[in-house]
Amino acid sequence: MSKTFTKAEVANHKDEKAGMYIIVDDGVYDIAGFLDDHPGGAKILKRVAGKDATKQFWKYHNEHVLTKYGAKLKVGTVAETAKL
Template sequence: MAKEIEASEVANHKSDESAWVIVDGSVYDVTEFLEEHPGGKKILLKNCGKDASDAFWNYHSEKVLKNVAEEYKIGEIKAGSKL
């Protein structure tokens, strides 16, 4: 069972030291990926701390979510949790 995370907890992680992002209800800790992100760290940080599903899907395919992002997945947003 995936760890359930409150959306308000994700909102606390939007810096170089701790960067979390939500994509389609899943939470990813992308802190270690910031320097590797092909689009740059700045755009990734801009979308951290919130649901970035729309921004993610504008630039990425399902393949990226499965092959790259999966290793950074730390849980799922708790049902009914709001940012």
């Protein structure tokens, strides 16, 4: 079962100890175990940890990347918040 996170909860996961979560579209991914494998280096992932990285992700990746790695890294989804 997939867990649901708020953006505030994702923001608390921005280091390797707590898990490094990013948001891509409505998915939440823990990238802590992927730092050494990321072709662009760990530094760029550390910059977006705890944040919505959707815009940056799609700028440099295509859907194949999410298909290949997403299932292994996905820890949940973002809860929708009411917009007033």
